[in-house]
Amino acid sequence: AQTVTQSQPEMSVQEAETVTLSCTYDTSESDYYLFWYKQPPSRQMILVIRQEAYKQQNATENRFSVNFQKAAKSFSLKISDSQLGDAAMYFCAYRRNMGGTSYGKLTFGQGTILTVHP
Amino acid sequence: DGGITQSPKYLFRKEGQNVTLSCEQNLNHDAMYWYRQDPGQGLRLIYYSQIVNDFQKGDIAEGYSVSREKKESFPLTVTSAQKNPTAFYLCASVRAGMGSAEAFFGQGTRLTVV
Numbered sequence: 001a002q003t004v005t006q007s008q009p010e011m012s013v014q015e016a017e018t019v020t021l022s023c024t025y026d027t028s029e030s031d032y033y034l035f036w037y038k039q040p041p042s043r044q045m046i047l048v049i050r051q052e053a054y055k056q057q058n059a060t061e062n063r064f065s066v067n068f069q070k071a072a073k074s075f076s077l078k079i080s081d082s083q084l085g086d087a088a089m090y091f092c093a094y095r096r097n098m099g100g101t102s103y104g105k106l107t108f109g110q111g112t113i114l115t116v117h118p
Numbered sequence: 119d120g121g122i123t124q125s126p127k128y129l130f131r132k133e134g135q136n137v138t139l140s141c142e143q144n145l146n147h148d149a150m151y152w153y154r155q156d157p158g159q160g161l162r163l164i165y166y167s168q169i170v171n172d173f174q175k176g177d178i179a180e181g182y183s184v185s186r187e188k189k190e191s192f193p194l195t196v197t198s199a200q201k202n203p204t205a206f207y208l209c210a211s212v213r214a215g216m217g218s219a220e221a222f223f224g225q226g227t228r229l230t231v232v
Contacts, residue, residue, distance in 0.1 A: 006160075035220060045208065045223035091160060093221075105176065106151060106210070106221055110160035 023092030
């Protein structure tokens with residue numbers, strides 16, 4: 001069974017600096033998707049970025065980028081120019097690509113609480 | 119506006135009672151999921167459904183039941199068999215036809231046993 005591990009329960013960063021959140025996963029599949037979600041104090045889950053495993057190029061979304069290391073099963077999130085609004089719980093998630101319209105399980109890590117200091 | 123609606127936002131249950139959490143979506147999504155969130159444990163999958171009248175157990179299904187009679191609706195019943203039901207519950211859905219489609223989430227239901 002696939003598992004997702006976030007080994008950093010808490011991280012902190014100064015405003016305008018860069019921080020990297022770690023995520024590792026375990027799967028025997030070769031085709032899958034990885035996601036980073038943000039959960040602010042409102043508890044509304046928001047997609048930050050996604051990565052398709054078949055793509056070698058790392059995904060980027062404005063100040064957010066990932067370092068996807070497929071062989072190492074690592075999927076870290078880098079937040080550049082951190083802002084106060086980035087403070088939240090961040091979750092890494094995995095979903096196997098089952099083809100067609102099949103989705104399977106969407107598995108989450110334990111989460112990392114990010115604090116941004118002014 | 120399209121989205122996922124969970125109700126109620128707060129729910130209180132007495133010991134030994136069954137309660138049902140509502141999840142409705144008007145996004146025409148096929149797959150729907152229920153998660154439980156406890157402090158320090160992230161999101162744990164309870165049940166998921168990929169199509170009407172079909173659903174699969176997740177990692178912590180004991181003490182819970184679901185139904186999927188309509189595409190739009192995926193209610194979760196927390197039964198008296200669930201020994202520690204106090205938690206935050208999140209419902210999610212995924213759009214059809216795109217493998218990398220993100221999950222959209224409701225705003226959650228906070229269940230407390232009193």
